[in-house]
Amino acid sequence: MGVLKYLRVVIFLLLLGTILNYFLDDGLQYISYYYISKPTGKNNKEKFILVHDSNSTYHNSNSSESDQVLITNAHFKPVISSKAVYSAVNNTFSPDSFFRVVFNGSTNTQLSDSYTKRPFKLLNASEGVKHVTRNAVTQHYKLKVSHRLKESFSFFDSAGKISSGSNIAFTTVETAPFAMIHQNCSLPKCPATPPGLVGPIKVWFDEPTFEEIERLNPYLELGGHGKPKNCLARHRVAIVIPYRDREAHLRILLHNLHSLLTKQQLDYAVFVVEQYENETFNRGKLMNVGYTEAMKLYDWQCLVFHDVDLLPEDDRNIYSCPDQPRHMSVAIDKFHYKLPYRSIFGGISAITTEQFRKINGFSNDYWGWGGEDDDLSTRVTSAGYKIMRYPSEIARYKMIKHKSETKNPVNRCRYELMAQTKMRLHTDGVSSLKYKLYDLQLRPLFTHLKVKLLETQSKIDLRKQGFKNC
Incomplete structure (x- = not known):
């Protein structure tokens, strides 16, 4: 047993x-x-x-x-x-x-x-x-x-x-380096004038959720990267949006913008550069960061710097870069569709990546409201370029109403800085850019960057240079 x-x-x-x-x-x-x-x-x-x-x-x-x-x-x-x-x-x-x-x-x-x-x-x-x-x-x-x-x-x-x-x-x-996916180069080129443009278009002021906007744009690749399916785009465009605490405005803009850029048969992506932590807003430096990080992901030809509160009214206002830098937001309803002054280059502007490198980008030193766009205008003309514009009947925008921001006060030293733009443009800009990138996410509708712009050290350096009011 x-x-x-x-x-x-x-x-x-x-x-x-x-x-x-x-x-x-x-x-x-x-x-x-x-x-x-x-x-x-x-x-x-x-x-x-x-x-x-x-x-x-x-x-x-x-x-x-x-x-x-x-x-x-x-x-x-x-x-x-x-x-x-x-x-x-x-x-x-x-x-x-x-x-x-x-x-x-x-x-x-x-x-x-x-x-x-x-x-x-x-x-x-x-x-x-x-x-x-x-x-x-x-x-x-x-x-x-x-x-x-x-x-x-x-x-x-x-x-x-x-x-x-x-x-x-x-x-x-x-890991392999990330790169946005290029189009098939064997496709025929898209026509010089995109078909299907109608001129004046409806501007949507409703505030859909990100998920609702995503459902309206199922063709988008991660990072808000759109491109035509049946032809090779003539323009590769990075849309750079400086941003902080404006989510409703961002949703409204994305709702209007993606459909427009798709009709224009562009190879494009949207980059939302968010200023992180409790610093004074610096629009120009955020643009420089957007350019720097966008170029790591794709070989963009053209940059469109776009305020979050401006909505296009006409689809013939093509988001591309001609031979000369172009001021796009010519006629805004807030200003009765008239150009405030001839040298203005703010709101929305388009410039090739080569031109942007040549002028050394935006100044990094405009903390608060005002001055950085006029500084950029001076950089553009000093480099021998001319600012171009579409007719005001086409380059029209509506502005989303909003209150003034406490973290974006008027820049007290903007006139001192603007007086020395030509002397400082080679040392102040993309070549001297310093920031901390906290996060980068490729979301369905846009590439989201969160950055700290190092305001304290920047202002210490400005005072050492003699700008006592900064």
Whole structure:
């Protein structure tokens, strides 16, 4: 009887071992899912992104190169040159979570192989963030991010008992630099004059949610990147919007702007540059930041600097860059559709990237309201350019009514600075730009940047230069 009992135990253990081996895939060579965790800085909460290891038996062979990042590891031979596919339900994930992990420089994150410890609901995209599909590129900068992988396995010990163990391996994920996706160059060029333009258009002052605007513009790629499907755009245009505490205005503008730019058959993207923290508003410096960061993502030909409260009234007012810098907001209802003065270059202006580099961009030193657009006008004419304008019957805008902002007081030293524009333009501008980029997110309707402009140090430097009122 003792022998039969022993044989039953052995047979049971063998069967159990076979079952475990089948389900654990020969010792769990690699876990199928793990998570990257990263504190967000608010109450020490974490955001998570699901990672699928292509070495596991669950690897989806339909994944494309654009969904993958290379893993290299000098310490754990089996994972050299393997690939990890960032995915979630239906092979999508939240780019918001990804950017908080990779872009903010998380270099020592820990991976967990426990599915229950990281509920999948945490992976839901935050409000206004579109899920990335397999055809989207998700990385921004090329970074190496170190991770810890935990390998779990089961085995029979020398006494015939089932035991479990784990191995720890360290890997480095190297991300590819992000780039907005270019058009197919084999497409025929779009016509010089976009078809379907009608002239005066309806201006919408309602305030739809970001989600409602997104549903109206399903063709947009991440970052508010739009381009014609059937022809090659003649103009690659970055729309730069300086922004703070004007969400309703931003929604109104995006509702009007995306439909217009699509009709004009432009290859464009919208960049909303938000001034972060409690600093005096600096419109010019925000424009410089927008230019600098936009050029890292795409080879733009043209820049359109656009106030958030101006809404176009005519679709013939093409958002492109001619041979000379162009003042676009010629006729505004607030000013009875008349040009306030001849040299004005504020509101909305278009300039090629080459011209913008030549004039060294905006001044960085206009803190508060007024002066930066006139300073830019002087830079443009000093470089030998002429400011061009469409007729006032076409270049018409309505202004959204708003109250004056306490964080945007009148700039007391603007006239002192403007008097020295020609002397300072080569040392004050894009070439001397200093800022801190806190966040960059490619949202469905726009690319969102949050920046700190370092006001305190800037004003110290201005006073050292003799600008005592700044």
